[in-house]
Amino acid sequence: MEFAIAAHGLQKRFGDKLAVAGVDLIARPGEILGFLGQNGAGKTTTIRMLLGILTPDGGTVEVLGSRQPLTVAGRIGYLPEERGLYPAMTTRETIAFMGALRGLPLAEGRRRAEALLARHGLKAEIGAKIRTLSKGMAQKVQLLGSFVHGPDLIILDEPFSGLDPVNQQALERIIAGERARGATILFSTHIMSHAERLCDNLVIVGAGRTRFTGTVAEARAVLPAQVVLKTGHPLNGPLAGMPAASAQAADGTYRFALPEEGLEPILRHLLDSGASIREISVERPDLHDVFVAMVGDPDEEDGAHVGAPMAEVAP
Numbered sequence: 001m002e003f004a005i006a007a008h009g010l011q012k013r014f015g016d017k018l019a020v021a022g023v024d025l026i027a028r029p030g031e032i033l034g035f036l037g038q039n040g041a042g043k044t045t046t047i048r049m050l051l052g053i054l055t056p057d058g059g060t061v062e063v064l065g066s067r068q069p070l071t072v073a074g075r076i077g078y079l080p081e082e083r084g085l086y087p088a089m090t091t092r093e094t095i096a097f098m099g100a101l102r103g104l105p106l107a108e109g110r111r112r113a114e115a116l117l118a119r120h121g122l123k124a125e126i127g128a129k130i131r132t133l134s135k136g137m138a139q140k141v142q143l144l145g146s147f148v149h150g151p152d153l154i155i156l157d158e159p160f161s162g163l164d165p166v167n168q169q170a171l172e173r174i175i176a177g178e179r180a181r182g183a184t185i186l187f188s189t190h191i192m193s194h195a196e197r198l199c200d201n202l203v204i205v206g207a208g209r210t211r212f213t214g215t216v217a218e219a220r221a222v223l224p225a226q227v228v229l230k231t232g233h234p235l236n237g238p239l240a241g242m243p244a245a246s247a248q249a250a251d252g253t254y255r256f257a258l259p260e261e262g263l264e265p266i267l268r269h270l271l272d273s274g275a276s277i278r279e280i281s282v283e284r285p286d287l288h289d290v291f292v293a294m295v296g297d298p299d300e301e302d303g304a305h306v307g308a309p310m311a312e313v314a315p
């Protein structure tokens, strides 16, 4: 099997609204794929089409070698964006029940549930009812239940939301552990740091379309590195060949894109002109910067699009 997921030109319409207007998404077996986009970008709708919960209005989907994802549901694990468990069920029964829905015998599910709960810091809660758990604990139980049957493909919709930093870190370890077992993992998020640490590849969507496909390093290479220069006193005239350097902050800091020739010509010019260099450094853009440039700030409620050029990197 060449691809765990291969989706091309996916579209979904709700009434007048084209919620997904053209999403291409490839996940290779054994990789962690980050599915990034602002609120409302179309991630959940796309995920539901990948799972066969929604039928696409356009495009094609192939999941674990099948064009009918529901026929391979037993090999898929899914954490939906809406969390919901039965409050009166115990953690053990919840996980076993979720496994049973995907074809795992209940007795085996209970055994695995106990092992998973113990391994992931919930040993004392094995017999506890869901209603007695904190929100983060309940979310962890739902996550463990989503892969108790040992699926080949795990799809997690916003798995980090609602978790404190310690549990977010624990979740990162769980995801990495499932990948080490051989599973392919797709998770959606608008928190870039998780994607930056975990993902082999990224798909960034904006307004229902794929804007970028590639590795984290390829994404970061979309934006130029920035030179940050602090001088003891203002420079005399513009820095040679660096028009942007005239944009000087009040504290004597100059910022401009690192030129193709690198730092050496700038340094030579500065030294020749007797400038007093206090600090000079090169800042590489992080994934958050790239995301903002491509689709807007994920922290902004209105999801404003900043209109920067889009980049496409072939998978």
Ligand SMILES: Nc1ncnc2c1ncn2[C@@H]1O[C@H](COP(=O)(O)OP(=O)(O)OP(=O)(O)O)[C@@H](O)[C@H]1O
Residues within 6 Å of the ligand: 014, 017, 019, 020, 037, 038, 039, 040, 041, 042, 043, 044, 045, 046, 081
């Ligand atoms: N069942 C539905 N009926 C009508 N519109 C819908 C429906 N589901 C989603 N939409 C709309 O489709 C667009 C994409 O929604 P979707 O939930 O896929 O985005 P998302 O990227 O998952 O966002 P979030 O990060 O906020 O969950 C939104 O404008 C949303 O309002």
